Amino acid sequence: MADPQPLARSPWTLPSALAREFDPDRAGRKARRTVRDWVVDFTCFLIAVVIGMVGADAVGQNPHVSPGIAELDQVIGALACAAVWLRRRWPVGLAIAMVPVTVASDTAGGAATIALFTLAVHRPFRYVAWIGAASLAAVPFAFWLRPDAELPYLAAIVFSALLMASVIGWGMFVRSRRELLLSLRDRAVRAENEAALRAEQAQRLAREAIAREMHDVLAHRLTLLSVHAGALEFRPDAPREEIVRAAGVIRESSHEALQDLRQVIGVLRGGDTDASGRPQPTLAALGALVAECREAGMKVTLDSRVTDPEAVPAALGRTAYRIAQEALTNARKHAPGAEVTVTVSGQAGEGLTMAVANPAPPGDVPKVPGSGQGLIGLTERASLAGGRLVHGPGSEGGFHLEAWLPWAP
Known part of the structure; x- marks a missing residue:
């Protein structure tokens, strides 16, 4: 699983929608354009202007369009190109507005294409389906008002429909890729959290096991010490042999307790065997x-x-x-x-x-x-x-x- 941290270190190279998700410091803030957003927006505006200029030249040479209508077409197209800068804030409104604009102006074709692409990237398919269908339905009416000077009526409609479908498909691909990145990021975060929980649980279980082992090992030895020390305390007049025997047991139990304690400390230091080399019973x-x-x-x-x-x-x-x-x-x-x-x-x-x-x-x-x-x-x-x-x-x-x-x- 890919770690999302490398992406989070360079949020200004991501789209603003992804930057808010990958960068915790930007989460919850108002969406602001990143450096990448400015570059992409300027490129989209430039594409809309270039396509608009080609469209304006075609309208000016179209014998089916009068000079006054051609000038109005260019004005509408210029306003549509300027509206491209609003595509991130109002993608649905801009795409809806471009449906009648494309009927009235060939120069606005580039701006309408950018608006349709933005809609497919930033909004679910239901918006794309309705607005795309409306745009497709407006194509025959637009070519009926202003027939193309070079292409036949049917060929112009088919070409425009294929272009719109390609733009929508490309936008949906970009959207699905972004959703995939977010999904992978969420899965990576969940995997890291689960790994941290498993590590914490393993440490807790290890501490419990060590505590259990320490109790089982040392309680036996210390009980021997307690019993024989108590016997010496309550029977100071016991025969010398019993006192010597009890003292020997105390000494031996103390020695064994120290050895067992070294064994547990060896486990705490990370080894499966203790420092004294004693085998497990x-x-x-x-x-x-x-x-x-x-x-x-x-x-x-x-x-x-x-x-x-x-x-x-x-x-x-x-x-x-x-x-x-x-x-x-x-x-x-x-x-x-x-x-x-x-x-x-x-x-x-x-x-x-x-x-x-x-x-x-x-x-x-x-x-x-x-x-x-x-x-x-x-x-x-x-x-x-x-x-x-x-x-x-x-x-x-x-x-x-x-x-x-x-x-x-």
Whole structure:
């Protein structure tokens, strides 16, 4: 699609009707002649004068026209040539006025031709049809009043009719070309606006995806830090082994959180891989995630019924991993001490199903800050992958989360 900007940079080389459309600064203003308009108007006036002079000479040598009528013919023709300068302001009125003028004056033939051409350029076809038909009907009457000195009556009528049809056709071609230019300009503007909207939407989706990824990645690590730091705070008299173990988990979780943060920053900088070179997690890494949770003190049971986790597509496996990661993080925060069961099943062509469930916690549930954004993000992630996710209280007072993701064969 052509860009309209190059045309908009030189509005004075366009017709005034197009200049108002292509130049935003001229839109809504009163139509003023451009440099091109002045050149075209002067050329039209010159053509009308030249044709009028030829007509005046022919009238003067026509034996069927008296000298007085010839002088009157020339005066009317001169006034008609002067009226050509009004063709842009009143194209319809000028064309209508030229119908009787051409009957009374052969010298006005050039001005009448210019008026008919202007009408075809600036007005719809219905005006051209009526006024052109009237002009064509006046031709036989004009040659009946003043027969041509050289051409037979019928030949003169046919020649004039062909000339009028050619002028009208040329004018309509110019009009259609201008309308095409305006249509192309509108389409180019719409295409640019749609491209800008698509780019803005893509940026918004990218920001949402990065925010979702950051939440899923860092919430897991920071929850580990919170849980073990809370244990150290509320049990300062714990055995040394437990304190050392909790401190080790805090240190390891902090290190992993920094690595994950570097990964997200690498994505923000425009790369698909992070600066540390760590691969994105897939379904095959689910076992390592469960082992990490067990080391942190959780009771997790993994029931994987997928024959070959390595065969799961990377995008599908990453989505499933993030769902399990967020579900385990929520269970650690809101159901400490409860045993969590993670079930993964499915195969290519049927889809991948993941369920994470836990019963009610055995003791009091600590108040942990949270707004439910993680579950909202998981629902959006599953929806973007073409799947679905449901969650809610379990039958025995716990919590149950189940997701289904499409797995192409």
